[in-house]
Amino acid sequence: MGEGSLRKRKEQGNRTEDGQSIQSQEPQATNLKKEVGLISGICMIVGTIIGSGIFVSPKSVLANVGAVGPCLTIWAVCGVLATLGALCFAELGTTITKSGGEYPYLMEAFGPIPAFLFSWASLLVIKPSSFAIICLSFAEYASAPFYPGCDPPPVVIKCLAAAAIVVITIVNSLSVKLGSYLQNFLTAAKMIVVAIIAISGIVLLAQGKTQNFQDSFKDSKISVSSIGLAFYNGLWAYDGWNQLNYITEELKNPYRNLPLSIIIGIPLVTVCYILINISYFTTMTSTELLQSQAVAVTFGDRVLYPASWIIPLFVAFSTIGSANGVCFTAGRLVYVAGREGHMLKVLSYISVKRLTPAPAIIFYGAITIIYIIPGDINTLINYFSFAVWIFYGLSVFAxxxxxxxxxxxxxxxxxxxxxxxxxxxxxxxxxxxxxxTAPELAYLYCVLFILSGLIFYVLFVHFKFKWSQKISDPITMHLQMLLEVVPPEEVAE
Structure with a gap:
């Protein structure tokens, strides 16, 4: 269509039926929309933090400190630390209002190399391992009722976890609103199970079930190493306190809603965690809790029988909700890294119809499926915890x-x-x-893997070898046509 025809159509479109002129409508940029409000922000924090951790970590925390009193103290202190860290990220998120969490903060403070190493480690270790751990936990809880008296076959757990990853990836690729609404629903579901456990514990306390809290610091084994390991397990359950910073560009009124979501969301999670742990100890001694294969299920069997099936069902909802929150936010990290030129450019593209970073989310889901193949949750947690606190510390230092x-x-x-x-x-x-306290080669491998990102940075980002562009350009073109995506800021006709 010629330039004159376009001008004539614009002039005609700028007049109403009675001939009066109106302002021409500027073409809108294809970009991420601000569709996440305060309630959704709180649900994103609560929904992402409360996942499988609170149903798994109490046993590990107790095993490291040895008594009820120190155990409850660790859970409270972990909540305080998560709140302090989130407040630091609130300042970072409102000072540098870009999505991608730690990535833009490291970029602004230290330059492209630390930012690239963070994106490298996050895309290939931290985020996929976290997503895989949660989905594997969901698969274990969801399949357990079908295999009473024995462990579900590993192949069933892995297939179910892969199915969960695919469904969550599709939902978040289709719509920001759909992913947000799903998060709100699953958060409501997990708050139901949290409320059931917490209220049951309060009722049992009122009935005088306090014998397990007497001499609560007796037989405790407090040392620097035991406290450190207890914090690792407790903070794994709190992980997700920084997730809202990954979607800053999609927050309505971020200067207000980001800190409010943190101030409301994390203390709410802390109270819930302490009440849940108190509830566990009203029905189980420390020894019984340590011997339990699934603490929440044991609690349900003792308190809610014959309706104990409610617990594993809603725990499954809880874990899938946490997985959805992680996917929703981590996809934005891939998007920002691609936008900065630190990953394939197509990863920063946005769906024309859906206005979601679909290529980034799909890429993230595909990497996560690779992580569930070994299916070793403990190894994944070790890699995750060690690597993530390196970059949490760097970001706050930034x-x-x-x-x-x-x-x-x-x-x-x-x-x-x-x-x-x-x-x-x-x-x-x-x-x-x-x-x-417990040196292992796994930590050395993790550091070496993070530093290996420097090789890729020098070759593909700093020098930008021409042959790499000849490979990436056709891939970008075909993916762009297949997924119907365009670069951010490109004007939609």
Whole structure:
């Protein structure tokens, strides 16, 4: 169509039927929409944090500290640490209002190399392993009722986990609203099971079931190493406190809704976790809890029989909701890394019809399916915990650095400098604790794998070899046509 015809159509479109001129409508940019409000933000935090952790970690935390009193203390302190870390991320998220979580913060503070290493580690270790752990946990809970008295076959668990990954990936690729609504529904479902366990525990306490809380610090085994390992397990259950920063560009009024979601969401999770642990101890001694294969299921069998089937059903809802939240936010990291040129450019493209980062989400789902093939949850947790706290510490340290190097930045939220200092020091301790107390080659392999990203950065990002572009351009073109995606900011006709 010629330029003159386009001009004539615009002029005709700028007049109403009575001939009066109206303002021409500017073409809209294809970009991520601000569709996540305060309620959805709170649900995203609560829904992502409360997953399989609270139904698995109590046993590990108790095993490391040995008594009820220190166990409950660890859960409370972990909640405080998660809140402090989230407040640091609230300042980062409102100062640098870009999606992608830690990625843009490391980019602004330290430059492209640390940011690339974070995206490299996150895309290939941290996020897929977290998604895989949660989906494998979901598969175990969902399949358990069909195999009473024995463990479900590994192939069943892996196939069910893969099916969950595919469904969640499709939902989040189709619609931001659909993924958000699904998260809200699953969050409501998991809050039901949390409420059932917590209220049951309060009722049992009122009935005098307090014998397990007497001399609650007796027989405790407190040491630097045991506390460190207990924190690892407790903080795994709290992981997700920073997830809202991955979708800052999609938050309505982020300066208000980001900190409010944190201030409301994380303390709510902390209260729930402490109440759930208290409920467990009203029906089980420390020894019985340590011997239980599934703490929540044992609790349900003792308190809710014959309606104990409710617990594994809603625990399955809880884990799938957490997996959905992780997928929703982690897809944005791939999107931002692709937009910055640190990954294939097509990963930063946005669906024309759906306005979602579909290529990034699909890529993330595909990597996660690879991780469920070994199916070793403990190994995945070790890799995840060690790697993630390296970058949590670096990101919070970035906040301290930018207070001095980027004073010109507008900071709608400015927390006391002592908070990021505390979180940085704790991060260092959490990274060093497993190396000092229980050194394993797995930690060395993890560090080497992260640093191996430097090779790819030098070859493909810094020097940008021409032959790599000859390979990536045809791939980008075909994927763009197949998925109907365009670069962000490209004008939609």
């Amino acid at each position: 906040l301290i650095v930018m207070r001095f190097t980027r004073k010109e930045l507008k900071r709608p939220i400015k927390i006391p400098i002592v908070i990021p200092v505390i979180v940085t020091l704790i991060s260092i301790l959490l990274v060093l604790a497993p190396i000092i």
